[in-house]
Amino acid sequence: MDTLALLAQGFAVAVTPYNLMWAAIGVTLGTAVGMLPGIGPSTTVALLLPVTFGLEPSAAFIMFGGIYYGSQYGGSTAAILLNTPGEAGAMMTAIEGNTMARMGRAGPALATAAIGSFVAGTFGTLGLTFVAPWLVEVALLLGPAEYSALMVLALTTVSALFGASVSRGLLSLFLGLLLGTVGLDPQLGQPRFAFGVMELLDGIDTVIVAVGLFAISETMQGAARFRHVRETIQAVSGSLWMSANDWARSWKSWLRGAAIGFPIGALPAGGSEVPTVLSYVTEKRLSKNPEEFGKGAIEGVAGPEAANNASAAGALAPLLALGLPTSATAAMMLAGFQQFGIRPGPLLFDTRPEFVWGLIASLYIGNVLLLVLNLPLIGIWVRLLSIPRQWLFAGILCFSVLGAFTLNNNTVDIIVLLVIGSMGFGMRLLNVPVVPCLLGLILGPMFELQMRKAMMISLGDPLVFVTRPISLTFLLLAVAFVIAPMLLRARRAASPSEAT
Amino acid sequence: MTRFLTRGGLMALALLAAMPVSAQSFGRLEFIVPGGPGSGQDQAARAFEEALRAEKLITGGQIVHYAGGGGMIAVSQFLTGKVGNGNAVVTQGAGHLSFPLSNKTPVSLNDVVPLARIAGEYELIVVRSNSEFKTIDDLIAKYKANPSSVTWGAGSTGSTDHIFYALVSKAAGVDPKKLNYIPHANTGDIVAAVLGGHVQVGAGGYQDFAPQIQGNRMRVLAVGSPERLPGIDAPTLKEKGLDVVLTNWRAVSAHPSLSVEQLDRLSDIFDKMVKSPTWKKILAEKGWNDLYLDRKGYLEFMKAEQVRVRGILQELGMAVQ
Numbered sequence: 001m002d003t004l005a006l007l008a009q010g011f012a013v014a015v016t017p018y019n020l021m022w023a024a025i026g027v028t029l030g031t032a033v034g035m036l037p038g039i040g041p042s043t044t045v046a047l048l049l050p051v052t053f054g055l056e057p058s059a060a061f062i063m064f065g066g067i068y069y070g071s072q073y074g075g076s077t078a079a080i081l082l083n084t085p086g087e088a089g090a091m092m093t094a095i096e097g098n099t100m101a102r103m104g105r106a107g108p109a110l111a112t113a114a115i116g117s118f119v120a121g122t123f124g125t126l127g128l129t130f131v132a133p134w135l136v137e138v139a140l141l142l143g144p145a146e147y148s149a150l151m152v153l154a155l156t157t158v159s160a161l162f163g164a165s166v167s168r169g170l171l172s173l174f175l176g177l178l179l180g181t182v183g184l185d186p187q188l189g190q191p192r193f194a195f196g197v198m199e200l201l202d203g204i205d206t207v208i209v210a211v212g213l214f215a216i217s218e219t220m221q222g223a224a225r226f227r228h229v230r231e232t233i234q235a236v237s238g239s240l241w242m243s244a245n246d247w248a249r250s251w252k253s254w255l256r257g258a259a260i261g262f263p264i265g266a267l268p269a270g271g272s273e274v275p276t277v278l279s280y281v282t283e284k285r286l287s288k289n290p291e292e293f294g295k296g297a298i299e300g301v302a303g304p305e306a307a308n309n310a311s312a313a314g315a316l317a318p319l320l321a322l323g324l325p326t327s328a329t330a331a332m333m334l335a336g337f338q339q340f341g342i343r344p345g346p347l348l349f350d351t352r353p354e355f356v357w358g359l360i361a362s363l364y365i366g367n368v369l370l371l372v373l374n375l376p377l378i379g380i381w382v383r384l385l386s387i388p389r390q391w392l393f394a395g396i397l398c399f400s401v402l403g404a405f406t407l408n409n410n411t412v413d414i415i416v417l418l419v420i421g422s423m424g425f426g427m428r429l430l431n432v433p434v435v436p437c438l439l440g441l442i443l444g445p446m447f448e449l450q451m452r453k454a455m456m457i458s459l460g461d462p463l464v465f466v467t468r469p470i471s472l473t474f475l476l477l478a479v480a481f482v483i484a485p486m487l488l489r490a491r492r493a494a495s496p497s498e499a500t
Numbered sequence: 501m502t503r504f505l506t507r508g509g510l511m512a513l514a515l516l517a518a519m520p521v522s523a524q525s526f527g528r529l530e531f532i533v534p535g536g537p538g539s540g541q542d543q544a545a546r547a548f549e550e551a552l553r554a555e556k557l558i559t560g561g562q563i564v565h566y567a568g569g570g571g572m573i574a575v576s577q578f579l580t581g582k583v584g585n586g587n588a589v590v591t592q593g594a595g596h597l598s599f600p601l602s603n604k605t606p607v608s609l610n611d612v613v614p615l616a617r618i619a620g621e622y623e624l625i626v627v628r629s630n631s632e633f634k635t636i637d638d639l640i641a642k643y644k645a646n647p648s649s650v651t652w653g654a655g656s657t658g659s660t661d662h663i664f665y666a667l668v669s670k671a672a673g674v675d676p677k678k679l680n681y682i683p684h685a686n687t688g689d690i691v692a693a694v695l696g697g698h699v700q701v702g703a704g705g706y707q708d709f710a711p712q713i714q715g716n717r718m719r720v721l722a723v724g725s726p727e728r729l730p731g732i733d734a735p736t737l738k739e740k741g742l743d744v745v746l747t748n749w750r751a752v753s754a755h756p757s758l759s760v761e762q763l764d765r766l767s768d769i770f771d772k773m774v775k776s777p778t779w780k781k782i783l784a785e786k787g788w789n790d791l792y793l794d795r796k797g798y799l800e801f802m803k804a805e806q807v808r809v810r811g812i813l814q815e816l817g818m819a820v821q
Contacts, residue, residue, distance in 0.1 A: 184603075199573060449685075
């Protein structure tokens, strides 16, 4: 009751016309800047933070909530339309989303992303309202052993993305793991595969690899086949809006995505990559039409997009309850709080309740405004795809290169982008799937870091992974994930009458 | 007519003479920052810019980020892009001094001209509130008896935190190579690892842990400062017989191509800034210590610090030749 009363107070402040105006400005700016190539939510928040200086605290935070959710949504719009994800969380959205866009279904893809973000954002914010302090205590129990087991679980699920050939899938995965070893060794601090290039010391940025493998290689392929294969990109086929079938296929994915995204996002080392990957794979496994994945399955947009937004809400839990900035975006928000002399931490819920609840109320409002403002814009966005193909490809190439440069202001990233793009082109020619490579790059270094940490803490005793209950649970789930499909197949083979 | 011209000329001369001290003459200042938006270096640069602008020492500032490469990417970009530019500085900190000592890099802080060391935080050791270590003596006793039984968590390998632990270990008479050092990617990870009991001790600046300490979830065992710090209820390492003082400092440097006049103009504005009320207010707000050293002082400090840090890195087996 106390919680609800405080939240109501927060809303009372947030819904005045003056504050609503700031929320609307925040959402619009956040979406617009989030759309720009190479600019993900953290950079968007960094760029727009100074805009909130000089406003009174409540207006500033309401605008902030708008920017935060707006930038998430802008990132996924770029991923769907141009295949250029701006931050790791939007990468899984690009896979099915861009395929849908090419088939003339950009409208439904954008709509399911917007509504999915809204649903998951609302559930995430509800989670933040009612379970944040409790959840954070649980999250602290997870140490390096648990995180490495979680990565093992995520890695075993990658097999679902191999496509027709397991050996090609493994090749792609190992290529990604190899790319992930570039940079400073996390334990010894010594360079690996950096060849004396300073820019490689921090490893290869996942966003650059994603844009290289998705956008650049595809553009190359398009150019190579331009005269021979008339692949048409349809701007709109059928309705702009989601059909009844789209709704029926999306709503469960939104809920599952939110359920996966929020708790993992709330973990201090959770991030947005693992929940979006897990959501994509879960959707593929549970879908009645798994063969549609890779060819524009709407569940593949709805789930990861929901998971991404829910994990963004989840990341605020350790920030508010403990003052832990667990992502670059959260670190920027922390800087935003500090301009008003607010230090998030264990005492914040007691000392500044009006702030916490005002912020949470503005997150609800930002979320609603995002939906209201963006759904009508879908009609304008899809026009982008009616640009003639050669111009569109040239535009994507420009945007990708610009985005790669903007990420860290260095030209080495552009070279890496083009090399990875050419590699992706080669993989496409040889029918090697590109997604496992990307996942290897994301999950490999996380697994290495956590596993080596766990082994150092246990003084080299590998039993640490099975003697800790949470770690053991993750590992058993991973085993189940590998064995279950085999058992299912065996059962089907044993009773051929059931097989269809 | 002649008189008029002379008068005009004199006025112009007077204006010229007044220029080095007036803000308008300095104009804008560009900060090359070795870190991304939101990083410690970014926050320091924003604070410098805010104070300089509020005190009208500059008309405005711009912050350009180059993350990565242990800060040396920013230094290298600064060296190639700002030749002869007296309106640009590069910011740096303790980690950028040590990184080139443990990694082969084409450039180092020796390639830029020190302007001023400005502010920073003393390193300190924390544990979670229900830790078995009640005092720093408990910790050191256990570490001496069985070095591998203590897990020391903090920033990346070779970071200022790591060097801090190594100095503590050496002062306690234990080979720093025996440290079971667990590196973390960022402050949030360190705090979570200490609170969750995944590592036994943590290190960093007071501000990294302030909310946890005020919320009674962490305790400070000892501080690496010359004297006790106001508002922190913990002894110095020195009074416990461990002679270790270490700060995570922030500083600015200029391009080596600048003339003495250009360098004077730059160090002048930072000299004025650190004495200003705006800066004192920012220091109090951020919880930073005033560590100001002028051009000469900063250069001497840097030379001495490089010797000390190289020595400890050698003992850790991490120094490059």
